[in-house]
Amino acid sequence: MESRRWICLDVLRGAAAIAVFCFHFAGLTAAWSSSLKAWEIFTLLAGFGGSLGTNFLLLLSGFLIGKSEAEGASRYWPLLLKRSVRIYVPYAFWVFAALFLWAMIPSLAKQPFSSLGAEYLLQQLVLIPGLFPQRPVLTVSWTLSFVFAGYILLPAMAQLCRRAFGSKLNLAWVWLGATIAVILCAVLGDLVSIRLSYIPMGALLAEVVMVQGVVLKQRHQMIFAAVSAAVLLLFRYAIQNWHLVPSDPKFLYSLCGLAAGSILVLLLFSCESILRRRFLSWPSRLLRSVGVRGYSFYLLHGAVTKVAVFGLASMWSWQQWPLWLCVGALAGCFVLTLMAASASCTLLEKQATIFVLAFLRHRGREVSYPLVANCR
Secondary structure (H helix, E strand, C coil): CCCCCCHHHHHHHHHHHHHHHHHHHHHHCHHHHCCCHHHHHHHHHHHHHHHHHHHHHHHHHHHHHHHHHHHCCCCHHHHHHHHHHHHHHHHHHHHHHHHHHHHHCHHHCCCCHHHCCHHHHHHHHCCCCCCCCCCCCCCCHHHHHHHHHHHHHHHHHHHHHHHHHCCCCCHHHHHHHHHHHHHHHHHHHCCCCHHHHHHHHHHHHHHHHHHCCCCCCCHHHHHHHHHHHHHHHHHHHHHHHCCCCCCCCHHHHHHHHHHHHHHHHHHHHHHHHHCHHHHHCHHHHHHHHHHCCHHHHHHHHHHHHHHHHHHHHHHCCCCCCCHHHHHHHHHHHHHHHHHHHHHHHHHHHHHHHHHHHHHHHHCCCCCCCCCCCCCC
16 A cells, blocks of 8 residues: 555644643743733643643554554564654653753753662663653653554554454454553553553554545535534533533543544544645644654753743743743744754654664664655
8 A cells, every 4th residue: 555645644743742832831931921811811721732732642643553554564573663763763862962951950950960860861761751650851751651652562463463363354443442441441440541542543543544444525524523523622621621520530531532633633634635735725834844843843842942931031030921022932932942843853863763774774684664755
């Protein structure tokens, strides 16, 4: 099956990354903007969108896994090697950069640099901050723990099921079973985070869209899907902020996000299939420019924003920022993060991946997965 780059994935990834960026920006500037009534709406929406954006990024990671399995792009080990290099090289570089920054500017450190031991550093480098209780160097490390676990486990599950049941196996049932299993473990046993369910759910969506060919072709179907997603998101917001559910709302809250995210992905694919030109408008181009650099943008936005905000705070004598400074800082941090992400994407994601895989080929290791041509 020929691989195709879907614009809607970049658009959704860009929107999700910006939502997470706004959430962290609002948190970092809360001490200087707490008296601004006009800023309260932004802070409220950022708080809601940040969690949702992270979930969308997990969903899209699962979609890429399911897409690779649907296309039959590679065997397990070459694909895992390529993805590991792509994820790990930028991550390790920026972890060490953050630690160096902590040593140089102690006020930016999350904890005293002298208290960091070899065990803490090892936990950071093996990408397990999300699987064990610890404070990560990079805020988004816990998400990468989930993503990396998905890249290890889901393709292995697909390989084992194919060997057991043959080529006629419908992977949609495998991904659906994995999604239900994660939800049940999280709700009944509290063994894993329920957010892990977004990864196999993303793989299920890829199987449904790419193999089963399920898209919304009629306008009334699209309208119904859009309204359903909006209602689910509104209910999720109500659970979070209005306390509609007296008991523990974790299950309903997560289920609303999972259902809404799945509907939106299906809706975006349907829209691109029918109205591809609409995705070439300037708002989509802006989101896409972030989306194609989404991994580096996600890695760097917290550190760039923290340095910029703390730098501004040291330059201004007043304790409360005016609205124009908050808006200007938001725009400035976004531009700086996008510039840093572009450099990281080109130098660390693209070139480092090409270099490492070429080195392994030179050493005689078989790496059949094709080298990447752009940041993806």
